[in-house]
Amino acid sequence: MLSSGLNKILLGGLALATTGSCTWWTPPATAACKAIDFALPRGRVNYPDSPAYAKENTYWSSRQTDNIAPACFVTPYNAFEVATTVTVLRGLNTQFSVKGGGHTAFAGGSNSDGGVTIDLMYLTALNVADDRKTVSIGAGNRWINVSEALDTQGLVVVGGRVADVGVSGLILGGGISYFSGMYGWACDNVRNYEVVTASGKIVNASPIKNKDLYWALRGGGGSNFGIVTRFDVAAYEQPGGNIWHNSLIIPGAANASAIAAYQNLTVNGMPADNKAHSYMVLTHMDMLGGYAVISDLFHADLPNTADGVDESVPGVFEPFESLPTIMKTKSIVNVSTLSRSINIPYGSRQTWWDTTVKATDPSLFTDIVPLWQAHVEKLQAAANGSAVTPYLAFQAIPLNVLKAMEANGGNALGLKQSDGPLMIVQLTAQWADSALDDLMEKSSEEVIGKINNLAKSRGLSHGFVYANYAGSRQSVFESYGAANHAKLKQIAQKWDPKGVLQKLWKGYFKL
Template sequence: MRSLSLTTALVALALAVGGSAGKSNTGKSSKPPGHGPGKPKIKDVSAACNTLFTTLPNQVAFPNTTSYALSSNYWSTRQSALHPSCFLTPSSPAAVSSALKLLTSNSIPFTVKSGGHTAFPGSNINSTGITIDLRLLNTITVSPDRRTVSVGPGNHWINVTTVLDPLGLAVVGGRSADPGIGGLTLGGGISYFSGQRGWACDNVRAYEVVLASGEMVTASPTSNSDLYWSLRGGAATNLGIVTRFDLASFEQGLLWANSLVYNATLNSTLIPLFQNLTVTGLPSDPAAHTYFGFVRQPELGEYLIYSDQFHATPASSDATNVPEVFEPFAQVPALVRLPRLSNLTALLQAIQQPYGERQIWMNVAVKGTSAALLQDILPLHEEHVQRMLNSANGTRVTPYLTFQPIPVNVLDAMQVNGGNALGLTRDDGPLVIVQSATAWVSEALDWNVESSTRVFIQDVERLAKRRNLDHGFIYMNYAEDSQDVFDRYGPDNKKRLREVAKKYDPDGVLQKLWRGYFKLWYQA
């Protein structure tokens, strides 16, 4: 997860060295008032902004206004450097429907923002059209039976845990405070609870979706089930704007968590432990969750190894009691150990990276059956880091390498309700997502960082293929826009996704007008 563990690790190091809610849609569709025959066509984006300003009062923000600045808040400065003609901040799903009808019927380019936490520029903002900012669709409603939480896409995950923690409830969702509900869930959504329940997309009971036509429908296992399957990893940019997620909820108390920081010279000891955890440890204890990585911190010894570990059902109220699945790591000397019992809100707040830097993520999955492969990825990462440092001329560049396991128990849990669109089964596993992430400050370094990151991921794939340990899956939420995510879902899933997208958008309006993110590019 980009630098999921960075903040936790640095906090720990500092200690060490310095002391639309309500009932679910029944499946009936409602069409908004149309643009209507005989009405003049809107000629350009500026005119569209003015029309939206008239038809949806107080929901359009123009440049040099406070509301425009609020919508321009993006995690990666590569994103916030772009400036749309206007932001539309719809106040209801009906407003989304009306706006989409107007935009598509007049061929106006647009993009959609949920949390604004994607790294690459143009993914959910553009400078040639209108950006629909869903931040006002921020309701969070718990059903009377406490089994479903209806969440608007304008929420960040910290909003959800803040509501659910006092109720003793949780959903399968993000591990960091800032990402939005929409992007994380629609792209997959790795969670603390994935070992038992799969990814976030596997725990959506129903989606409320506005289609390209402006029609509002429900997608669930029993209503528009093909659309429901496609939204589980298929990117809504090809299918429609999701205006509500009905998430399965469950009883949850405190989690056990431990942040560990090691000297990187211990990699030959720790990597086999991590690899064995992926193959045998995590499947033996599905309540456990972890990730493992490397960060360059020259002021603290060049490279450091970090690992955050979590357990959903701690065995005791004593945080120093390490769950058996993680016991081998407790035997290795660490620079920092930070065990604690925590609610989700505190965990999400501890694991976040500040806004204000330029960001890139790329990733690819390899077979998780070889510690030697993971070990031999490290020199490739060091070469990548050195390339970036050589071009940085002393400006700050912070690179991360993270290994994220996908053990077979997670793959099994993904198969509920007809499975998701990712194309992964137990036979594919266990897998490890190799994720490269870099934060930097100088725009002049963009090309060097991007090109070096691509070379690194290509090197990882080549190394894995030589050893017959390649898989090729690319996790959308950590992907860069040059990566063909859908191609890595497999030909059958890609074909099926295209067929579903064409069914719900037969004219290919969204693939033509919805700018940014990942496209299926089917023939309309």
């Protein structure tokens, strides 16, 4: 397939440009679109003003499409077509990006303005191995496709918690899951990656094949090592794909006791019960009466109940029972239903930023709240009545998760048990008016700086920046530690000696 595609390009008279030796002339991206169109079966390349292009140029955050227009979208159907596409882009020196599920918040994160965007939407194969221990997941799947296929089989994978998010970006950056307490992050559970490298070769990376690439892709992925076309991930038995869930909405005034309960869960509760999982989110919404805390508690052990409604609470979550609530919803649900219920709709402008601190002192977290509230008030004043919804999220990395990350030779994230327990502090906002974009970015960056300074002043700083929640200006790979950053660069140099991906694949975190 690859060679026949290249033959077609040669016949098309573009041989000079596709040899890779022609560095003196860079044709416009439209030439690459035409060359790819010529090399792939009909219909794979879509141009502006076509309905297919409009469908592909749809992203979760409207900042990824506002005033951003690729010369074309390429929609390969298999790894060979991805390889052909990469070969042409490399040969024609054309800037590109790759869209998995398109959930990056910032402009250009997975869409290439004026370049070529490869949309993996048709790589949706999904196969459970006969021994039920592995699931092969095409890189264009969303998590809802995975959970819908697995729930009915009584299997789960360590994957995304929200329906529409892409499998690819989430796994390549790390991947926090309902099941991370037992098995680590999503990247720790990949058994094999099928990857198209910068040279257009299709290779596999696993603990026995191309071990260096396998290590690098576990946290260092997403635009530095190649386009992953398939993830083979570990599957685990979970009857009906069901989990226990309790969602609490707590009045903002009670945030100190809610945060103390979450910090205690992080340091003591979750390491003692690795089937527990949780996050806590502070927000300001008129419909909740202003400031409020949303606390979601999950447990992989199911109480014995016939009607799916259960009033019992796993012991690890008992301390949350005494918190005042505006609303409390307990349920036993399968992963698909749960992930759909917390889906965040498309159509807003979005920003995400994060940092990581040590989790050992609850007062650090309660003292972060006024820093965030000052930011919220600034945003609301500037919004002048237009829609703004701010969030401050705490996401634990307890010791049991850090331990699980050590499996299979460890990942590239640079998180050590000796540094833990840790807490990711995540700052996000969604808004409507593009005039607020600069303020949103600047103010979020400032608050992250203030949180880091506060943590440092108390000897509680860590500095890990989780790629999947990071702002476009954050130094993700530097935060993995000098040794891991250097190792990632060295592996990238081996697999892409001419730095093609560093140069042509723009818009996301580079080494």
